[in-house]
Amino acid sequence: MTDASDLRLGVTGATGRMGREVLEAVDDREGCDAVFAVNRSPEADEIGGVPIEPASEFDALVAEREPHAVVDFTGPDAALAYAEACAAAGVAFVTGTTGIDGGDRERLREASESIPVLHASNFSRGVAVLDRLVAAATRSLPEFDIELVETHHRGKRDAPSGTANALLRTVESAREEAAEGGADSDPPGRVHGREGEAPRQPGEIGVHAVRAGAIAGEHELLLAGDHEELRIAHRAGDRGVFAAGALEAADWLAGRDPGWYDFAEVIDG
Incomplete structure (x- = not known):
């Protein structure tokens, strides 16, 4: 320094x-x-x-x-x-x-x-903390379905975003840890969007990229069980x-x- x-x-x-x-x-x-x-x-x-x-x-x-x-x-x-x-x-x-x-x-x-x-x-400091929360939530709720939605400005070239990919790696790593610990967790697999007849499969991680306007960056992880859901989100205003x-x-x-x-x-x- x-x-x-x-x-x-x-x-x-x-x-x-x-x-x-x-x-x-x-x-x-x-x-x-x-x-x-x-x-x-x-x-x-x-x-x-x-x-x-x-x-x-x-x-x-x-x-x-x-x-x-x-x-x-x-x-x-x-x-x-x-x-x-x-x-x-x-x-x-x-x-x-x-x-x-x-x-x-x-x-x-x-x-x-x-x-x-x-x-x-x-x-972003907030995203760094978000990543830690995602890891903790995924390990604690191994049976919950997971969907990730990220939104950025119309000019962003890569999809999913680099941040989304980093969060996905965190989810996958946490699921592997949960499985090694004896939890009933299916192997993770990414599904980018859905179209037509596409029922959810065990172990899927849904990934959705939205591009619109001048949005600086939004990332939301949804963990859903049968009777409850947890949403962890970060939004950058600038x-x-x-x-x-x-x-x-x-x-x-x-x-x-x-x-x-x-x-x-x-x-x-």
Whole structure:
């Protein structure tokens, strides 16, 4: 962790929805400075007083401006390239880019052998707590049916959202734990939406993605038994909450030993 008055950041995907939010959050945060911001296709001269520079200059900018950490919200290919450049330069890397899985995740983990890396599908403190509640509820109610509904703005590309996928992994892991403990729990299986004749099968986890308007993000998990139901939900009123969480993560991560870190560790201090 850096001194609170001396956090130097690089920002990627600067003209995207989250890149803009991050730069505005930096501008509002005392003791935080964006020493550079890049975008593959610059659509603005500056944001929050920070000049937007070509992504092709990223490697040189990391070396010249010496940030403590880079905050990334781009796409999987770009995020991996930035992570590897940060690994070569010895700069901590924080990314909220979704869609990173399989071999891509392994490449990101390889970068964490040289630098501290923190990848999170969501930088909201509330969502971090939601994940813990989902795990506890799923373990305690193994016989209940589960449905997950997530809602985002019309421009969101991936479905289900990265946060939804993280919550689904939590549900699946908790069900496996319950089964190992002797509970009567069927193997989990995801069903994305339903159409026509589609009666619910044992062990299903229903998944529904809604895209509309300018909704920042909503996630609701329904656990339903025969005579009762439990709903656990989180709603983000503004994307600024995710940008603030990413800056908090960058401040916490900067200066730590190389390794793979989780946003829950930031929440726990």
